[in-house]
Amino acid sequence: MRENKRFLWIFLIIFMIFGAIFFQVWEYSKQSKRIIQEQTDYILYEHVETVKNNFLKRMEEQYNSLNAVANYINGQNEFLIDDISTFKQYIHFTSCFDKFGLVDVETGIAEFDQGSLVEVSDEAFFKDSAQGRPSIQCFNNGIGGTSQLVLSIPLYRDGIVTSILIGTFSHNLVEDSIRHNFYDEDSYLYVTDKQGNILSNDQETDLLNGYSNIFAYLDSKAVDTNEIRYRIEKNEISSFMDSSGEEKRFMTYIPLGINEWYLFCSTPDYGISRFTNEFEVLGSNIIFKIILLCVAVCITTYFFIRQATSSIKKEHERFKMAEEVAGMISFEGDYAKDILVVNDNYYKQFGRGPSFQTISDFKKPHPFIIEEDQGVFLKMGLNLIAGKESDTVEFRTICRDGSIQWHQFVYRVWHDRTGAPLKCYGMIVPIDQQMKEISKLQMQVKKDSLTGALNRMAFENNVNLCFEEPELANKRHAMLLLDLDNFKQINDGYGHALGDHALITTTEILRSNVRSSDYVGRLGGDEFVVFLKNANEEQAAKKAAEICEALERAELKSDEAVVTCSIGVACYPKSGISFNQLYEAADEALYKVKGSGKNSYSMAN
The missing domain is CATH 3.30.450.20 (PAS domain)
Structure with a gap:
């Protein structure tokens, strides 16, 4: 009798599955037009997004190429349009520019490398770049008689835009790079x-x-x-x-x-139809395979049901063994009874019983968690008490041998139909080795491998984060951009060993002359940077002078030269409100020092 009822239930389940399948087939037929339209839109949107991204990527490449030329020109005392031909050789393989030009801001006349002169003062790109902004515009002013795209970058002398570097190219030149194979x-x-x-x-x-x-x-x-x-x-x-x-x-x-x-x-439309046809065929194949699969599933369901209880029991035993091997601490809680049951691994890990016997105990400080991590653990505990579905927290505990190790607390809460919490399950997993590896990798990512100073990315990120902190954003700070004088003579004449020694010694001098809360970084080569928190202009100037004197006293020298330093100083917020703005201001100040004798410092305007 029991077997007949079981067969009847299986038959009803199979009948419902087939009924659901046939309903889905009918629904699919009715909605196929809508699905195909959605698929068509998806394909079109996906490919047009690819074309757009290719276009923007190509424009970015052109801007980087032109900006490299602009940076070089800004560093020269004099630059003529004839000198552009030198750069065309180097950027030919990475750019689509067919013409370069220099625009005089006062006259609005553009002189191109091919000798032509064009009035551009009414062009949008001229107005943008004259205000100090790079620009990309469509240019229809008769260069070659065709419509062209033009990139423009302002050029500076003494902090003032005096001319504009432009590069033009026709849309056809970037066609191959932006056209997707679709x-x-x-x-x-x-x-x-x-x-x-x-x-x-x-x-x-x-x-x-x-x-x-x-x-x-x-x-x-x-x-x-x-x-x-x-x-x-x-x-x-x-x-x-x-x-x-x-x-x-x-x-x-x-x-x-x-x-x-x-x-x-x-x-x-034939470009799309090949995709939609494939979709229709795929849909039919999927339905047929689903029917076959459901039949197979229905036939084998009965046999799986018989083995389910045994498999669950064995899986539970294997999980317990895995917990033992991995040292994981598991727990189970009942909200109605307010109890918490923890397995024996807790004692093996900590040499004592758990301090929480009920779910409510999580609102109390844990006696074996270090003080710095008590806050995050209590916050997680309050979430557990409130019945939040899941949470994860990493914290450090004092083990029975006195050592401090990292652990991860993970839990999941099951609720009834009304949303009230019923049960909670979770684990405490030892993750000390993983956290140490992560910390090591983070140090490698942030630090310069030779000197141990912050690298450019970490330094820039720290400075920008400083400006976002409410208690620091409204105060004054300073950035010191430092460049070693005569470093090339020592590095070339006596080898990299002596050069590396000079770089390491410079880092040590910088660290010894600033506070522990300040930042010291190496941007590359012999270029260093220091960020002074809560420092006004007078304090920054004094610190720059101290660093120059300290480096001079270090007597880093060879037979040909003595290593000193030149420093450009930019103050927040007067000279800028971001790393890039402060860097540009400090770099201009540093350039003045380099041009007036070195071994000194200069304040940015």
Whole structure:
């Protein structure tokens, strides 16, 4: 009789499974059109995102190439347009620039490396860079008679923008690098502004039949552009089907993130159909395989049920053995009875019984957790008492031999239908070795391997975090940018061993002359940097003088030269409110020292 009831239950389960399968097949047929449309949109959005990212990556590469030239020019006393040809050799393989030029800020005249002169004072890029901002714009001022993209970077003399370095390139030159393999020769890419004016396209043959505005073209094809304009105004990505021509085409548009420009990508429908057809075939295959799988599952369910109890028992025994081997402490709590049961590993780990016998005990300080970690452990304990679903905390405990070791406390709470907590289960896992390895790796990532000073990334991060702390953000600080004088003569003449000694000694001198709360970093080569917290201009100048004197007293020298230092000092917030701003100001001050005799310091304007 019991076997008949069991068979009846299995039959009912199988019947419900098949009923659910046939319902899903019917639902799939009804919703297939919607699913295919969603899949189509997903494919279009994914590929247009790839094209966009390729475009932005290429623009970033061009900016880095041009910025390298600008940095060099800023370091020269005099630079002529004829000198640009030298740089074109070096950046030819990494850039798409076809022309370079220098713009005089006073006259607004651009002189190009090919000898042409062009008036650019009304151009947007000129207005941006004259104000000290790099810019990328569309340039239609007759250079070669074609529309071009132009990158511009301001050049400075004594902290004032005196000229602008520009590099131009046509959209066609970056076509190969931004075109994704999804977009073949029958596809078109257009860059437009928010009003739909076409700034550039990537092919000589034009889908738009000479229209200079994409909305005007779509209006001519009786395409409703109201929704397109609305989505563009909201900076959204979207797509639509254009069925007005000889062939159906999908057009997808996405904001580029530059100057409110948009990227329009048009591709024929056969480019999408190969994906959607695969999706339909895949869906049918999946349904068929699901039916077969469900039949197999129903047949074998009965046999698995018979073995379930035995398997669970064995798994429980294996888990207990794993706990013993790994030294894990497990516990189980009952909220209704307010009890907590901890396994024997607790005594083996700590040489004493657990200090918490009930769930409520977690609101009390733990006697064997070090004081610094009591706060995070109590916070986790209050979450456990309140029935929060899960939590994890790392803390340090005093073991029975007096050593301090890291442990991790992990728990999970099960609730009833009303949301009230019923049971909690968790583990205390020893993680001392892992935490020591993590600490070691963190030190390697943050420290300069030769001197032990902070590397550039760690130093910059510490400084910027300092400005975000409320108690420090409203106070004055100072950054000292230090460069060793005559270091090259010692390094080249006597080898890297003596050079490394000079770098290490410099680090030790810097550390001995600042407070433990200040930061000492090595940015690379013989360039060091110091960040003084809570220091005004007078204190920063005094400290810079002390460092110069200390390094001079160290007598790091060879037969050819004596190592001294030049220091540029920038103060927060007067000279900048971020690491990069302070660095630029200090670098300008350092440049003045280098040009006036070295072995001294200068304050940034």
